Amino acid sequence: MAADKVDPIHQFHINKLIPIEIGGYDLSFTNSALFMVATVVVAAAFLFLTTSSRSLVPGRLQSVSEMAYEFVGNMLRDAAGTQGMKFFPFVFSLFMFVLVANLLGLFPYFFTVTSHIIVTFGLAALVIGTVVVYGFMKHGLGFLKLFVPHGVPVFLLPLVVLIEVISFVSRPVSLSVRLFANMLAGHITLKVFSGFVVSLSALGAVGVAGSVLPLAMAVALTALELLVAFLQAYVFAVLTCMYLNDALHPGH
């Protein structure tokens, strides 16, 4: 176990807890699935229990729930207007899910759901899928105007449209890779520095004295990761709002 602790990649391993296999696909309930469930349960229970008193003058925890609600609500209204409020439950769920998954991942020995590209890509694909489906449902082929900006000279148009299409296609990639890479890199760095503390303190008095430095670094990194956990959830939600705005108002 001590050996595993110093391996910075070990924390990302997926272990099958309940093996399930259907039609040749491995659909096991893994530690990743366990922490998805934990994320959902923690977030839902927090939101549900803190607002159960429905106080007119909120307590601290109820304030937190209300702040999250209004924070996301204002973000969406600013980016996509009042029309965008029909996506409020979606954006709020995304924000809370990513935020709680990031924060839970900061606990030692906890699995970080958002450090797996497939999870963040799944969420990003959901966002872009929503944008595309809703865009075509609402505007029909008019949604394609998204790729044709106004006021561009005709001879430049093919180039501009190509660039717009590439930028649209790269959105799910950038959205998912940003979150995934931030969480992955942060957790690896944390683990490496914590590993230094363990290895150094095994070297006797000098090592123990020297391990103060990586320990301080690990403490500082934990604070930074806390910020990153919130920031990435925020960025994910903000970008979702902006993409949804494109679905609502495809003309530039």
Add this chain to the structure above:
Amino acid sequence: MFVTSAFAQESAPAADTSHAATEGDTHSGTSVPAEAHGTFPPFDPATFPSQLLWLAITFGLFYLFLKRVVMPRVGGIIEVRNDRITQDLDQASKLKGEADAAVAAYEQELTEAKTKANAIGQQAGDAAKAEAETARKKVEAALDEKLGEAEARISSIKAKAMKEVGSIAEDTASAIVEALVGGKASKAEIAAAVKSVAR
């Protein structure tokens, strides 16, 4: 991990043998699992179906729960609070209007009372002044009367005295004449002489 081993080589001579042995164990232990795993776990496609499935299940349930239960509730709380705040603000502005009216009424009453008080003061002052004037006039009249009386007395006394000055002079003159000449001058002569001197 290569950094750890570098540290180990530097500080190994300083540390005692037992610690060095533990360090060696740790070091050899660390390198083994890293090499044992072929693919980097986040990029291992074997885990994708399961993760996607469970993400869909958990996120879907989370979305439904938030949409059906949590968000109407939080939205309701905030709406009720906003209504209440608007109501309270309305009431507050109404009360403020009432308070302002009361202040205005009070100030008006105060001004009226001040004017009244001024009028009363003026009146009282005028009355007192008039009374004082009459009293003064009365006193002045009495003093004038007394002054006239005194002047009349003085002039009568003066006249009497002036009249007596003549007879005294005549008496004195007759006595002087008697003493100097030894004869008696007639009363008429003396009177004539006194009169001529007095003139």
